[in-house]
Every structure is written in C-alpha cells, then in structure tokens.
Amino acid sequence: MAARLADSIRQESLTPSLIASLRRGEAAAGALLNDVYRQAMLRYCWGYLGTLDDAEDAVQEIFCKVLQGKSVPDNFRAWLYKVARNHCLDLIKMRGRRRDNRRLPTKTQPDGGLTGDLSRLVRRELHSRLGHLLDALSPDQREVLRLRYAENLSRADIAEVLDLPESIVKSRLYEGLVKLRQHASLMADS
Structure with a gap:
C-alpha cells in the first residue's frame, strides 16, 4: 500500500514535467516516461496478456506510440491507460487468444x-x-x-x-x- 502511494505521488509530481517534455519533443521525455509509468504499465499489460515477456514487449510498443504521437492530452494518465488497454486488446485479437483470468501480478508479493x-x-x-x-x-x-x-x-x-x-x-x-x-x-x- 505504501509503495503504491509513493508511486502515485511520484506520478502526480512528475507527470506535468513529462507532458511538457513530450509536447516539446525532448529526447529526455522517453526516459522520464519510463521512470514514471513503466512499472504500472508493465503490471497492467501483464494482467491482459498473461506473460511478463508479452507485457514487456507491449510496454515498449506503447511507449513508442506515445513518443511518436503528435498531441499529448491534459489527462495524460487516463489516456496512457487507454492506449495500453487498446494495444493489449488488439494483441489478444491478433493472436486469437482470450484473456486468461489469471490473478494480477503485484510488486507487493513477498519473495x-x-x-x-x-x-x-x-x-x-x-x-x-x-x-x-x-x-x-x-x-x-x-x-x-x-x-x-x-x-x-x-x-x-x-x-x-x-x-x-x-x-x-x-x-x-x-x-x-x-x-x-x-x-x-x-x-x-x-
């Protein structure tokens, strides 16, 4: 719970900088996007795709789409989840697979x-x-x-x-x- 709260605070504080960097087309925007949203996007895509390898590939492709995009909406976080959801659903459809109903991976599960x-x-x-x-x-x-x-x-x-x-x-x-x-x-x- 504390880790999720820290991630949320971090996202809220860095997201305006990320949006500004993306709108200016700065090269550092990719690194900032990775730092702020990678773990959340990885967990989210893993829930749809069922394997960590597929989720990592999907996150790479999603981040490429975001970085190549012409516009960045004000509600960036919701937009990013929408892009990720649509991308994962497209992958599932292309592969002819259904969602596997596995429990979601969390970074809070102890070793x-x-x-x-x-x-x-x-x-x-x-x-x-x-x-x-x-x-x-x-x-x-x-x-x-x-x-x-x-x-x-x-x-x-x-x-x-x-x-x-x-x-x-x-x-x-x-x-x-x-x-x-x-x-x-x-x-x-x-």
Missing part, C-alpha cells in the same frame, strides 16, 4: 524465499480464494475493479479509459464490490 513454508501455504490459499472470488465477477466488473484498486485510477479516469459514462463505472464498481463481499462471507463460512 517466497523470505518466508517459511506455512506462510507460503497460507498465502497460496488466500490467493486461491481471491482468484475464485474474482472469477465470480463479470469481465466488466473485474476490469473496473482492477483499474480502480490495482491501478488507482479515479472513476472519471476509468470512464475515459473505457469510453463509458461515469455513472456506469460507478455502478460496476458498486456491483462488483457487493458480489465480492457476498462471496467472501460465503467462503469464510466454509
């Missing part, structure tokens, strides 16, 4: 070598339960929850990324959370 066997077993069980809970949601609800809680985007930004009215984003968030709470309470009883 297995640093914990004991019992801790790893408990963590695996919790991840398995969480996977089952997420599988119970519709793909639309999973996507909105992922953008909100894994990527920390606002409802307005999510609406922009998905080309939806904010009211629909709000309702999908609410419905998804209600379903998760329902299923979580059922699983706790078993």
Whole structure:
C-alpha cells in the first residue's frame, strides 16, 4: 500500500514535467516516461496478456506510440491507460487468444524465499480464494475493479479509459464490490 502511494505521488509530481517534455519533443521525455509509468504499465499489460515477456514487449510498443504521437492530452494518465488497454486488446485479437483470468501480478508479493513454508501455504490459499472470488465477477466488473484498486485510477479516469459514462463505472464498481463481499462471507463460512 505504501509503495503504491509513493508511486502515485511520484506520478502526480512528475507527470506535468513529462507532458511538457513530450509536447516539446525532448529526447529526455522517453526516459522520464519510463521512470514514471513503466512499472504500472508493465503490471497492467501483464494482467491482459498473461506473460511478463508479452507485457514487456507491449510496454515498449506503447511507449513508442506515445513518443511518436503528435498531441499529448491534459489527462495524460487516463489516456496512457487507454492506449495500453487498446494495444493489449488488439494483441489478444491478433493472436486469437482470450484473456486468461489469471490473478494480477503485484510488486507487493513477498519473495517466497523470505518466508517459511506455512506462510507460503497460507498465502497460496488466500490467493486461491481471491482468484475464485474474482472469477465470480463479470469481465466488466473485474476490469473496473482492477483499474480502480490495482491501478488507482479515479472513476472519471476509468470512464475515459473505457469510453463509458461515469455513472456506469460507478455502478460496476458498486456491483462488483457487493458480489465480492457476498462471496467472501460465503467462503469464510466454509
């Protein structure tokens, strides 16, 4: 949680500099784009594509598109997620593959070598339960929850990324959370 907050503060403070550099066509914009957004984009693309190698390739291609672009919108972060989403969906369509419903990778997962066997077993069980809970949601609800809680985007930004009215984003968030709470309470009883 603290790492995500630090990333968010860093993105907010460096994004105006990034936008200005991109608009001026400065060469340093690529390095700044990489520093500020690479980890978030890698995690986001990995969730769509299922492998780290595919996600790394996708992030490279997305950053190339951004750097070659003629205009940079004011709401850069939402626009970048939209570009990434569209790129990943295009890749999936080209390959004839569907999303694999795997749990999202996070940089907060501790290294297995640093914990004991019992801790790893408990963590695996919790991840398995969480996977089952997420599988119970519709793909639309999973996507909105992922953008909100894994990527920390606002409802307005999510609406922009998905080309939806904010009211629909709000309702999908609410419905998804209600379903998760329902299923979580059922699983706790078993």
